[in-house]
């Protein structure tokens with residue numbers, strides 16, 4: 053078969069080489085038809101499962117029809133970037149001291165993954181000529197990325213709602229290239245499998261480990277999440293106070309949460325990805341008291357260029373204050389007197405709640 057004089061087998065292998073050099077473990081192509089999943093998404097919004105993420109209700113017409121993002125778009129190329137740093141779930145794990153989710157310990161994927169996809173796209177343009185239009189998105193447009201990934205053959209959607217590749221597990225990030233090219237590319241793995249698949253073809257079967265281990269009951273229905281109960285939502289996306297019922301778990305995960313993936317059999321024995329190690333920025337959780345008291349300079353120096361900036365300085369100080377409080381850090385009580393007069397209203401409120409939390413704990 054030939055497209056603009058290009059042999060498809062050659063194109064697939066060129067793309068495979070470029071993707072592999074970039075540390076992208078998978079690519080596949082899909083049509084832009086996500087109507088069925090858009091119905092699921094609309095239902096999810098109707099039930100207010102998005103909590104305070106009001107931005108999720110914007111641009112619904114694009115989520116329903118991704119072709120609106122690029123005039124004449126016919127298909128999408130989906131890429132997966134494996135980011136495992138080798139975290140594992142140990143039986144009876146306490147996860148103390150407080151952890152940061154694996155993806156967030158790397159440089160900000162919105163930037164490095166976009167740069168990788170940009171190089172891939174250039175190589176495609178070089179091969180195919182200039183007749184096609186392209187648009188790169190990495191969690192930057194209102195797309196149903198998991199649906200597109202599953203449609204491209206990049207994996208299946210698990211009961212924890214993540215896209216899981218049968219051989220690579222679920223610790224990968226997604227990026228897309230929308231194109232006016234009606235691509236006939238086949239789904240392709242670009243790197244050798246890093247562990248033995250549980251099932252060649254994937255699927256959850258009767259497993260429910262993620263639902264059983266989610267500490268807050270956020271995976272209350274198969275393949276559906278209630279973000280309002282998810283630690284990742286509270287520590288990353290939510291602006292404002294965090295209800296006390298979630299505090300004990302923020303003492304385990306101060307930013308994001310990986311529990312429903314760490315317990316998944318598809319991630320068992322997953323080795324760290326070399327490219328992820330290269331992009332690692334935070335090797336350990338910074339001292340919580342230093343985080344609570346951090347000024348702009350400390351914040352920029354420590355978290356600048358990482359996904360943690362999504363929570364802003366205020367959100368990170370709030371999370372650190374909660375984690376230090378529930379972990380009985382002796383430095384917290386004297387600090388609360390100062391924090392109750394902090395310039396940031398969220399810190400003021402969290403400090404008052406921390407005081408109540410500690411008083412209550414003393415009584416019990």
Ligand code: B12
Pocket residue numbers: 089090092093096105153154155190191192193194195196197198199209212213214215216222223224225226227274275276277279282284285288289307308309310312
């Ligand atoms: C909002 C959001 C969140 C929210 C809500 C999570 C959620 N599950 O919806 C919060 C803040 C909680 C969150 C957390 C995390 N997120 Co997030 N998040 C997003 C975002 C921006 C939108 C997701 C969305 O539309 N949710 C609404 C629900 C309804 O959609 P959905 O879960 O994608 O479900 C679709 C399919 O599952 C399908 N579907 C629904 N029901 C059913 C039923 C069946 C039977 C089937 C077959 C399909 C199906 O239809 C749905 C609509 O398309 C995407 C980026 C993007 N633009 O897609 C990243 C994204 C999903 N997040 C990602 C990551 C890495 C995470 C975290 C791991 C980060 C962390 N360590 O803390 C956690 C994982 C928590 C979890 N179990 O999902 C990655 C996931 C990669 C992957 N391998 O799946 C994405 C794709 C970002 C990226 N570009 O890589 N996230």
Ligand code: SF4
Pocket residue numbers: 212265266267268269270271277281282283284308309310311312313
């Ligand atoms: S990320 Fe954590 S809190 Fe959220 S669904 Fe998974 S296990 Fe539950």
Ligand code: SF4
Pocket residue numbers: 210211212213255256257259260261262263312315316317318
């Ligand atoms: S833990 Fe089990 S049920 Fe959950 S996503 Fe993994 S295989 Fe599916």
